[in-house]
Amino acid sequence: MAEDRAFRTAAWVGLALAAALSLAACGKGGNAEHAPERGDQAAAKVDGQTIWSSDVKREAVAQGLIGEGEPLDVSSDLFRRVLDEVVDQRLLAGEAVRRKLDKDPIAQRRMTAARDRVLGDMLVESVVSDAVNDNAVRGLYQEQLKLAKRSEEIHARQIVLPNAAEADAVRKLLATGASFEQLAMEKSTDAATRFNGGDLGYFTIDVMPEAYGAALKTAKPGQIVGPFAVEGGFALVKVEDRRVEQPITLEVARPQIVRFLTYDQIRDLLEKLRGRAKVQVMVKTDAPSQAIPPADAPKTGVSPAILPPAAAPAPPAKGAKK
Structure with missing residues (x-):
């Protein structure tokens, strides 16, 4: 200690x-003290x-x-x-x-x-506290919501079998009313999804291997497609739902929006101050002088990516794109 x-x-x-x-300085100011x-x-x-x-x-x-x-x-x-x-x-x-x-x-x-x-810190805090408020955060969120391109998401389950014969046999069992989830747990060879009933979660087709995209492009909720060839075997896929890709909520996006607005205010403040001041650099440098933003600061002039998909899919079948 x-x-x-x-x-x-x-x-x-x-x-x-x-x-x-x-x-x-405190020692020169007399004895009277007041709570700051x-x-x-x-x-x-x-x-x-x-x-x-x-x-x-x-x-x-x-x-x-x-x-x-x-x-x-x-x-x-x-x-x-x-x-x-x-x-x-x-x-x-x-x-x-x-x-x-x-x-x-x-x-x-x-x-x-x-x-x-x-x-300097006090000036920045003052400027930021005035500009980065709830109205500004909500405004940027709504602006990004309008600009965001939202794809269609599919919720599906899969069963992966080692060969076409076994895949056809499972397809026949499903046709008799067998539980897709139960067969996935019993027979699927895909370790990433078999223990949760083959659940792939919600995903967009572009994140899946090409074979999945071709098979699921027009599939409707409740439909079972396949078997079709995938890396490691043959897949049967049941479409559970299709929906428009969901944006993240305001509260989840808030920290990133606040960070972006803060950096934006600091950049604008420094640009104005440098514009009014006469700054002479007296040493030679290899590159033009510029403020170095924090590592996680958004790039200048680029709208922040504040509205990614709400949820990533569960690991797809073997061979799925990372």
Whole structure:
């Protein structure tokens, strides 16, 4: 436990330097202190300076221990642990000020960089919170719903037999009223589907091998087609249902839509700021300067694929396209 604490303390030295200017400024402002947020409460004092519960929560969010907007109970073990870390940060910052490290030119530059990051984050949060709201999310969802091309989905079951003779024999049993699901479990050689009665789930023809597409193209619900040759044998397929491909719901699509709108707002904001500013790059680079988007950011100018099929089919027969 002591070693872990020492390790964390060493990692906080950089943060302490970034906090030093703020701490020094607090010392110049008199003794009166007011809660920085409504409902905030004092959690601790370090050399007369208050650490508020909101400070602890902000640190917990920064560490990824809780999400933005999630509550943090002041009586919880997590709150106490993060409070201890914030106290340690404040102590380190105070000692840095006492040693005049905040006057060091390198420290000043690092604190300026930290200030720029914080202010930039606050600007982005403000712009995004104003623009990325429920109306915007619903609007983009409805727009994509209109643009989405929806194919026809088929729900089917299959029985795969090793040869044509056995497939014909099973077809005759089905003609006498035998249960398709029961025969699939008893006789199908396709391990991916036999134990659930040959159920392939809902799928579009384009994801299946060519033989399935040809056999099922005009098949109606309730109809049994085959046997026809597939990789690994011969298949009998019963069509259970045909329907228009279902889009995902708004709630499922919401996180991706919010992500897209957020990146869109940030891109537009940066384009406007760069358009108003005079930016001179003083070093040679191999490529034009541009902001690097997060790995999962949608491509600029490309509408987000927010409405894929509602469900993927169960594994098809052997030889089905991946």
